Amino acid sequence: MNQRTVRTAPVTPGAVPTTVLWAFRDRLHRVDGHRIWLGAADKGTTPVLYVDDVRYPARPLAWVLHHDTPPVGLVKAGCRRPLCIHGPHLTDDVTRQRERILYAALHGITLAGPCRTGRHDLAAYGYARPDATTNCRGCDNVRRRITDRSEEYAA
Ligand SMILES: [Zn+2]
Ligand SMILES: [Zn+2]
Structure with missing residues (x-):
């Protein structure tokens, strides 16, 4: 070979x-x-x-x-x-976030200021869900990393 x-x-x-x-x-x-x-x-x-x-x-x-x-x-x-x-x-990350901000604005939500944990800026990481609540991709990523690791240990 x-x-x-x-x-x-x-x-x-x-x-x-x-x-x-x-x-x-x-x-x-x-x-x-x-x-x-x-x-x-x-x-x-x-x-x-x-x-x-x-x-x-x-x-x-x-x-x-x-x-x-x-x-x-x-x-x-x-x-x-x-x-x-x-x-x-x-x-890319920038254009996708711009679209999230537009989508949120259409639902009367302004993505700005710190997220719930205060660790991320909603303007950069926030997104609106169809039920008009906001979420944070920064926090989602942290959670995903922790989950990935525990799966590693379980294997
Ligand atoms: Zn295409
Ligand atoms: Zn966050």
Whole structure:
């Protein structure tokens, strides 16, 4: 077996090699206003591009090509179309939080100030639930980490 070393390259705005750009555009397929990824995908859901044994995460790459700025946090397809990597359809932590604030405002809720535990800013971590109560993603994440750990111990 020929085990190749694959390294993951950071995607830098304004510094994406031309060969990578070509390979990237080659793997796009337009469908109903989406751009569906035809290349490799981790777990079948996370688009990845391999060029010369270098691994590029395709959604952050598409984000950088569209916005010319690095994304904050995970890049997801806001349109929920599997494997869509169309620049305008992608969301990062910042755009998703902006949408949560808009959604809350539509329900008469202002996401601002500290969360219930006082550890996070609701403007950055808060979200409104359909029943018009607010929750905090910062606290959700802490809870999730604790749960993950206890599952580890149980195994
Ligand atoms: Zn899409
Ligand atoms: Zn919190």
